[in-house]
Amino acid sequence: MKVRVFVSLKEGVLDPQxxxxxxxxxxxxxxxxxxxxxxxxxxxxxxxxTADEARKEGEAMAKALLANEVIEDFKVEVVA
Structure with a gap:
């Protein structure tokens, strides 16, 4: 299944880029x-x-590597 993880800076965190x-x-x-x-x-x-398993796996990957939860938020979607 395809999982899409959106990672963005939290509100209030400066974004020089x-x-x-x-x-x-x-x-x-x-x-x-x-x-x-x-x-x-x-x-x-x-x-x-299942889609639920895929979403949970995406969330685990985001927490482990893809997002720095101190300064970033993330959202996970199952797309297929």
């Missing part, structure tokens, strides 16, 4: 852009019998 992208967009003429936050998406193929 997002700031840089925001400034670059403004310099390119995109003046209507406000705050920019950068996130990442990790797609995984997980050998699981």
């Amino acid at each position: 997002g700031k840089a992208v925001g400034h670059a967009l403004a310099s390119l003429g995109f003046k209507n852009v406000g705050d920019v936050r950068i996130s990442r998406v990790v797609d995984l193929d997980v050998a699981a019998e």
